[in-house]
Amino acid sequence: METVHLAGFLDFKSIYDFFDGFLPEGLDWLAFALAGGSLAFLVINTVVMATALNTWFERRAIGRFQARLGPNRWGPFGLLQPIADILKLITKEDIIPEDADRPVFTVAPIVLLVPVLLVVAVVPFGEDSFLGRLNVGLLFIVGVTSLGAIAIFMGGWASRNKYAMLGAMRGVAMLVSYEVPMALAMTGVVLVSGSLALFDIVQAQNVPFLLVQPLGFLVFLAAASAEMSRTPFDQIEAESELGSGYHTEYSSIKFAIFQLAEFMAPVVTAIIVTTLFLSGTRGFSPVPGQFWFVGKVVAVVFLMLWFRATWPRLRVDQIMGFAWKGLFALAILNLFLVAVEVQWLQDSDGDLSTDAMWLMAGINWAVTVVSVVVLANVLGQRRIQRREPVPSPLANMDAEAD
């Protein structure tokens, strides 16, 4: 399936050449800065607009799940609602607690936002990503997204608030423990595609990895949901619990940036999931590949939204148990299985044919179902079977009066 791609004029090299064309010699650094600046401006604006659209989509979709409409007053179909939200947040009073650590307090939202934005730089959207091909794209993503944990800790610590600190520490513990299964699931992808570069991963997906490694997909989706603190793992920002989380003391623009990062994370996670598991920009022509990409991203965002609208949240110790006992075991199993299969099925120059991938898909689906059943059993399924109620002998209105 040959995919058509729209004109790829938006990569760094071509913009640099454009600026270099009309600037005098010796000002290479200026062309570099202008190219970088304009590309960053374009990309950041696009991602932020996508996030705003995500907030609109989330509120409308969750509203419809809950048998009501979402916001539909401002603008056509309520599309100007995110702008109303931003205006409201900006016009609030910016409060910094007196004891707070001012530099850390101010920088924490930015530290949360920047890694999320950086991921977009290496994703192949079209022929190649904006910055060209990065050989270690996946490693870059893993490294950069880990910075989010630092931001949460900075936010909680700088607030000098007991409960914010508690919430932040719990959040960091959760984030750190879920990075392990996430990385292991990604390693399974790397094994099958044979390269860390995201473009090669997309090219290797003649069969989408969703079908080839369903266990990896499930583990990655669960781990990524926890990384973003989305339901069912959003204990750290549960407003019905005690500590309101790391962003208790934040208001106005800093809080707006926290919310921006929080709503940007699903979009970016969906982009990563699409690239790794859903074969990225590949699709059926004549529809251009970019449209397939956007469609898949919307589908993954909708899937995470569906989970958020339906399920309650897990308790903190259950979240940690799920990470270390459930997901870690499944991720190791997935890695082992994929490694064995790749070793067995790869041909002489180390590539996997499409038929081999379909065979892997069949085996992996069977193993997924069996392992989920076994794990649920092992993790205490039998404890939650309900036994038949027996009326207590202490007070029974049907008993004989004595």
Add this chain to the structure above:
Amino acid sequence: MPIKTEPVTINLGPQHPSTHGVFRMRVTFDGEVVIDVEPVVGYLHRGTEKLAESRSYVQIVTLTDRLDYVASMSNNLAYVRAVEKLAGIEVPERAMYLRVISAELQRIASHLVATGFLLNDLGALATPLMYCFRERERILDLFEMLCGARITVSYMRPGGLLQDAPEEFWPALDAVLDDLPGYIDDLEGLITGNEIVLARTRNVGLLSAEQAIDASVSGPILRASSVLWDLRKADPYEVYDRLDFNVPIGATGDVFDRYLVRIQETRESVEIVKQCVKDIPDGPIKADLPFILRAPVGDAYSAIEAPKGELGFYLVSDGGISPYRCKIRAPSFINLSALRDMVVGGKMADLVVTLGSLDIVLGEVDR
């Protein structure tokens, strides 16, 4: 080397999204484990019992609406039964049937509220809550047909009801009764088999039968602790002795059992209302009483099975137009005394869930 830790006392203040009203708890934690919980009530105290001493018997009906404001028909019923017992008033048959219909519809509405808010406390982002409230809206529309108001109904009077149901009430009631079991099935499909709900509510907030009886707990909480006790069958009032229904009980007394008992009671209530609609006779809707009632000297206690438990009114009369003393046995207040047994030893997140399963309404707790 053991780490020295110190228990910390935190105030889960009167304004909090999860305390179901202005309810305050002072909780002592050691790490994540709850050591002690001290409820502080009184933030909604309005002096209902004292106000009742200076209002006539019919005016007190408007006061009783606002006790358990989620289930005001039941409050009305308990109070007017106490007045009827005090003054020896006979209630016509049709009024009794219609009272049972109102009370059971109110039970369904109250249990829907309890279930919805329990799941809200569990973190299900208001989706089951919206489903519960959507069904409850239909019941409240029925109440609007009966008496013009949805929540503070003031529908019952000593001697019967205020007004007969209009003609459009009966087909609307049939429509609601036909749809309701399907919606409860929907709700159960969303909640009962859900592994996350099971993991959060199984073996959480356990209350053994002995502890429940010692604390005078009543209602779905008592029945979830596997004590088969329901005032509608143990001490039948109105027309409950002619009706055929089951009383569900739970196996262990944890949060999940309470939720399940409430859902099953909702289904039973639908059956009860269907039987009443079939059997209701024609006739007067109110006994012929003077406009301002004077009760003879004496006292009377009358209790009903309200959705929250045993709601009782103890009226003492000195022969005048208002009672000398009106004492309200509020089930939520007494159920709250079992909170400490349920949460000590558990975790912090379980505290909120257990409080949600107790289904307290502060109007009743504080009166």
Add this chain to the structure above:
Amino acid sequence: MYGTGLIKGLAVTMKNMVLPGRFFTHHQYPNRKIGLLGLAKASGTNVISYVIRQPAMAAKALVGMAEVEDRFPQHPRFRGEEFAWYEERCTGCASCAKYCPLGIIRIVTHPSGQDTLEGDKYSIDVFDIDIGRCMFCGLCVEACPYDAIHMGSGFEQGTYRRSELVLDVDKLRKAPKRPSTWFRPQIEARHYRPQDGEQATWREVARHEKPAVEQQEKRWAKR
């Protein structure tokens, strides 16, 4: 079990999102957003002819900006905020004021010399109902022996000052009289619907006709 409970939950939420007829308690007040199909159906034509006849409105509907007024479905027995007080029927007996549990009705009268055969109908000087403290229980309506006061059927009485919430006798005289049929079986028997907008006159809300002077003399004067 084993994750199927979770998937069943997902199916329930999707069913509630997708199936029509699940939004039955949803109202947008006071204006409802309406789409092109709804507009066409409301005007009784099909979509094409509606687009031809009113292209501007159709364009607005396609973008989701078209609104239409929405009224809550309300039962005639609804106990609303606006009281319907008929001065022609009121005798100033103040039973309503005596029976109000909150004591928010204030009545000051003087004898008027009319209907002395029945004991004089007082002229009303002051008749204040403080709906800022009223709980709309309707006990005043229950107490009135002459069916002079009825519950209203509106709920839009918001004002900017608490003092404006006191309905004095002028406001009560001038207010549109759309009595609720709560505890007024005679109005209900005429199938009167207050929310349709028609006002009810003081004769239409009567329980019975005023007896003739001969009958009154027989009953009251010659005892």
